[in-house]
Amino acid sequence: MSERTATKDPVTDKPVVQAGGLDSGWKERSIGPIGAIILAVIFVVTVELLVLNEILNDIIVPRPTDVFSALITTLSEGFFYRHLWVTTLEVLIGFVVGTALGFALGALLGISRRARAISYPYVVAFQGLPKVVLAPVFITIFGFGIESKIVMAIAISFFPVLINTMAGLTGVDPQARRLMRSLNASEWHIFTKLSLPSSLPLIFAGIKTGLTLALVGAIVGEFVGAESGLGYLLDVYSYQLEIPRVWAITTILAAMGVILFLFIEWVDRKVVFWQSRRELSTGM
Amino acid sequence: MTEPRPRTDVLPATGASIIETRGLSKVYQSASAPIEALADISIDVRPGEIVAFLGPSGCGKSTLLEILAGLISPTSGEVTIDGQPPRPRAEVGLMFQQALLFPWRTVLANVLLPAELREKTDRDWKARAHELIAMVGLEGWAEKYHWELSGGMQQRVALARVLLLDPEILLLDEPFGALDEMTRETLDLEMMRIASDAGKTVVLVTHNVYEAALMCDRIFVFTPRPGRIVGVVEIDEPQPRGLAFSTTTEFGERVAQVRGLLSGDSDE
Numbered sequence: 001m002s003e004r005t006a007t008k009d010p011v012t013d014k015p016v017v018q019a020g021g022l023d024s025g026w027k028e029r030s031i032g033p034i035g036a037i038i039l040a041v042i043f044v045v046t047v048e049l050l051v052l053n054e055i056l057n058d059i060i061v062p063r064p065t066d067v068f069s070a071l072i073t074t075l076s077e078g079f080f081y082r083h084l085w086v087t088t089l090e091v092l093i094g095f096v097v098g099t100a101l102g103f104a105l106g107a108l109l110g111i112s113r114r115a116r117a118i119s120y121p122y123v124v125a126f127q128g129l130p131k132v133v134l135a136p137v138f139i140t141i142f143g144f145g146i147e148s149k150i151v152m153a154i155a156i157s158f159f160p161v162l163i164n165t166m167a168g169l170t171g172v173d174p175q176a177r178r179l180m181r182s183l184n185a186s187e188w189h190i191f192t193k194l195s196l197p198s199s200l201p202l203i204f205a206g207i208k209t210g211l212t213l214a215l216v217g218a219i220v221g222e223f224v225g226a227e228s229g230l231g232y233l234l235d236v237y238s239y240q241l242e243i244p245r246v247w248a249i250t251t252i253l254a255a256m257g258v259i260l261f262l263f264i265e266w267v268d269r270k271v272v273f274w275q276s277r278r279e280l281s282t283g284m
Numbered sequence: 285m286t287e288p289r290p291r292t293d294v295l296p297a298t299g300a301s302i303i304e305t306r307g308l309s310k311v312y313q314s315a316s317a318p319i320e321a322l323a324d325i326s327i328d329v330r331p332g333e334i335v336a337f338l339g340p341s342g343c344g345k346s347t348l349l350e351i352l353a354g355l356i357s358p359t360s361g362e363v364t365i366d367g368q369p370p371r372p373r374a375e376v377g378l379m380f381q382q383a384l385l386f387p388w389r390t391v392l393a394n395v396l397l398p399a400e401l402r403e404k405t406d407r408d409w410k411a412r413a414h415e416l417i418a419m420v421g422l423e424g425w426a427e428k429y430h431w432e433l434s435g436g437m438q439q440r441v442a443l444a445r446v447l448l449l450d451p452e453i454l455l456l457d458e459p460f461g462a463l464d465e466m467t468r469e470t471l472d473l474e475m476m477r478i479a480s481d482a483g484k485t486v487v488l489v490t491h492n493v494y495e496a497a498l499m500c501d502r503i504f505v506f507t508p509r510p511g512r513i514v515g516v517v518e519i520d521e522p523q524p525r526g527l528a529f530s531t532t533t534e535f536g537e538r539v540a541q542v543r544g545l546l547s548g549d550s551d552e
Binding site: 173175176178179180181182183184185186189193194197198200273274 | 353354372373376378380382384386387388398402429431
């Protein structure tokens with residue numbers, strides 16, 4: 001509680017807006033969640049009324065009540081869970097492998113100046129590439145099954161982890177390195193006890209972006225060519241003009257993304273516990 | 285005032301000095317022209333002595349400290365610490381202007397870092413760390429994190445950390461330079477008491493004439509471009525000293541002498 005009073009700009013004496021300020025604002029002022037719910041209710045009711053009065057065509061925008069019943073129907077059908085499982089598997093495997101790969105390569109590039117110099121043009125080129133264009137290529141190579149989607153999720157999610165790991169490791173405070181060297185620390189100790197922990201805030205920021213992108217990768221892969229998965233289901237319903245179903249699947253995908261994101265954010269807060277606190281501290 | 289004799293002869297076999305440099309120089313290669321950071325530095329520091337490297341920014345005093353700490357090597361000349369070439373080791377402790385506490389470690393874990401890095405298990409380091417934390421006036425703060433500490437308290441933790449391995453020699457690079465004047469003075473006096481009680485040799489890098497005159501037995505006065513020693517001022521007052529020393533005529537005279545050396549060079 002007292003920490004919040006400490007968050008003033010030392011110069012202007014105005015409260016400092018922090019990263020995660022939205023979050024703490026929500027906790028403090030209960031107007032946040034209530035206001036958000038009211039906003040959602042207003043939006044849903046407005047759409048419902050617009051479609052009921054045929055101002056909006058229900059082929060273009062379905063009635064929210066239809067979407068809701070489509071959602072209930074979808075969730076009660078057994079085959080839906082097979083598709084949910086496939087997509088979940090693609091996202092999780094893609095995310096875990098992508099993160100591991102991104103971390104390993106990022107660490108290599110962060111540690112070795114030579115590796116950085118050699119691979120820099122490729123890193124830049126890959127950064128500029130809109131990675132969704134790789135989907136057809138991966139379908140060709142790995143087929144219509146789950147493998148091509150996993151590879152797509154890896155390809156799209158490993159990059160932010162790589163970049164942030166590299167940036168974190170190369171941005172370690174040189175004075176802190178000097179301290180470690182004066183204490184006769186080995187290179188391994190400098191890495192494990194200084195460079196790695198001080199890079200963790202950036203690495204986790206990369207992992208969060210990577211997670212969202214893994215979902216994008218898996219769905220794009222399914223759009224381009226698949227036999228199962230939520231993206232495939234979305235595609236099928238869309239062709240059949242089952243618009244309430246399309247929105248129901250979209251809602252499920254959004255929920256999936258939010259759940260995964262909240263989980264990673266929870267892990268982030270546990271692992272990088274000092275980061276939010278550092279923003280709260282005043283002075284040095 | 286005694287000029288350092290620019291000796292190039294062999295090192296004395298007696299080893300009366302704990303820190304010795306002879307004709308030391310450091311040249312940095314830059315894009316345009318080489319920069320002479322240090323030129324012809326010959327100093328002797330006796331065991332238990334508290335000395336200052338004093339001078340304006342860019343005079344090479346911190347470079348010399350880094351050479352003594354074994355972090356960088358000189359371009360030419362000789363240097364020995366305790367009769368050996370400098371290298372990072374337990375007998376030499378280095379302290380910086382920033383506390384450099386790791387935010388993911390508690391006060392205790394920060395203080396224990398030097399023992400952890402050396403994988404030393406030969407004694408109860410935890411007990412010693414707690415002792416040192418109490419000695420620097422932070423009893424009860426061992427489990428806190430650095431964001432709960434003021435700047436002065438953070439430097440106290442850094443002081444406890446550098447003392448953990450009980451180094452004979454303390455190399456201090458403007459250790460309290462980032463703190464406010466009152467806090468700096470308090471910590472200076474405490475540090476001096478700790479060092480002289482334990483008979484430690486201290487090298488203090490500073491640009492503060494008063495700090496140097498208050499704390500040190502001898503002041504090596506540096507001037508920049510190239511970084512060289514223009515004179516040495518001895519302060520004949522037993523350690524540990526109190527703030528009262530800063531009101532004596534001896535103190536005033538020595539400060540004036542240092543100022544003379546610093547400005548004398550720029551008049552040339």
